[in-house]
Amino acid sequence: MSEVKLVATTRTEFGKGAARRLRRAHQVPAVLYGHGSDPLHVALPGHETMLAVKQANALFAIELDGKTTLAITKDVQRDVVKNTIEHVDLLIVTKGEKVSVDVPVTIVGESAPGTIHVVETQTLSLEAEATHLPTEVQVSIEGLAGGSSVSAGDIELPKGSVLLTDPEMTVVSVSVPHASAEDVAAEEAAAELAASQSAASAAAAESEG
Incomplete structure (x- = not known):
């Protein structure tokens, strides 16, 4: 640094x-x-x-x-x-001294298609040499499927760093989004409207014929 x-x-x-x-x-x-x-x-x-x-x-x-x-x-x-x-x-x-710092988490990669990820922990607490402090911790979610998660202990830390955060703490989770009841109702209403409009158009065409 x-x-x-x-x-x-x-x-x-x-x-x-x-x-x-x-x-x-x-x-x-x-x-x-x-x-x-x-x-x-x-x-x-x-x-x-x-x-x-x-x-x-x-x-x-x-x-x-x-x-x-x-x-x-x-x-x-x-x-x-x-x-x-x-x-x-x-x-x-001083050079060579170890200090504890909070390091921001950076997400890299993309989870599996159709999934979303949520960062549960924005920073990790690390011990590192004072004159070589890491500026970020990269967490890869490349290809992770819904239901997956990455814990602090799973992450590869910057060289010379020691994890102070609980290794069991969830850093990022991946899930498959589910439609809300309101979204489902709106989709059903739209489908019914489209069906009724189609039926009306068909009836009008038959009447004209």
Whole structure:
């Protein structure tokens, strides 16, 4: 995984007013913590940070006062109305260190014709090396028949990862869709209407003849 480099500045003002001023200046309040060090309150460049957190389990290289610190995202607070980033919590990591992360599930392939699939679990919890975190877990449903399912323990994990999620947990299920009572009634009504219209047309043709 390539590092996302962000140049940070130290924050000396705190509180909602200070945070609003930072965001107006297109910066994002953040805190760096971990490994027994005191939390570092910093400001990150807004646009670059917004793009970076879109990447699942991105590895950050935070440059602060001439020193580079590796970190991963632990929490991103957003304004649900504006969809802007309010605050970012970053966990300091080191090369070779193992951490637990949630990794998004990506479905690949197509199940058997006439079936549908439902993703029951959107993410899997894995333990992986902090500087080589997986960005996705691919789950193949190619050719699976109705009634089939894929459990967490059935999935081939990214190299170096260890499954933390219950291996019996269903990740995706495949089924054959059944028509609802309303759909059946609508189809029957349509068939009856078509039959009556056909009969009427036949009677009209006989009368004209």
